[in-house]
Amino acid sequence: MSDRADRPLDAESPLTLPGFFAALDDGELFGGVCTDCGAVLFPPRPTCYNCGGTNVSAEPQPKTGTVYTYTAVHSPPPQLDDDAPYTIAVVELDGGGRLLGRVDAPYEAVEIGDEVRLRVREPTDDERALALEYEREWPMHVFDLDG
Incomplete structure (x- = not known):
C-alpha cells in the first residue's frame, strides 16, 4: 500500500475526490475497498455504498x-x-x-x-x-x- 493511502482522511486522502485526482495525476489509481463486504468503490469514499460500512481503505488498483x-x-x-x-x-x-x-x-x-x-x-x-x-x-x- 502506498504512503498516500495511509494518510488520515483529509483533502489529500485518496478517499476524497481531491485526493483521488491528485493520486491519478501522480499516475496512481486508488479504489476504496470495503473490508466488510469486499466492494471496490470508484470514486473512493470513506463509507461503502454497497453495505454502508465504514471500514474502507484506499488501495491501489490495476489500470x-x-x-x-x-x-x-x-x-x-x-x-x-x-x-x-x-x-x-x-x-x-x-x-x-x-x-x-x-x-x-x-x-x-x-x-x-x-x-x-x-x-x-x-x-x-x-x-x-x-x-x-x-x-x-x-x-x-x-x-x-x-x-
Whole structure:
C-alpha cells in the first residue's frame, strides 16, 4: 500500500475526490475497498455504498479492465460539440469495481468485453470550462482499447 493511502482522511486522502485526482495525476489509481463486504468503490469514499460500512481503505488498483457497457454521446455540452460523437463506457476494472470514462475510440470500434487500459491526460481548455473552479486542474482519465 502506498504512503498516500495511509494518510488520515483529509483533502489529500485518496478517499476524497481531491485526493483521488491528485493520486491519478501522480499516475496512481486508488479504489476504496470495503473490508466488510469486499466492494471496490470508484470514486473512493470513506463509507461503502454497497453495505454502508465504514471500514474502507484506499488501495491501489490495476489500470486495466473490460468494457461492461458503453454508449456514444451525440449531444454533448456546447463546449464539446467539436468532439461529438464520442464514446463513454463503464469499465469493470481487473481489481473489481467499475469506473466510468471516455474511450479513445469510435463507437463502432468498441464492444462489450473489450480489454481497455486507463490513461491519464491533461484536460483540454474546453473540458476545463465545464469544470468547477477547484476541479479545473484535475487530470482526465481515458480508456484506450488494449489489444
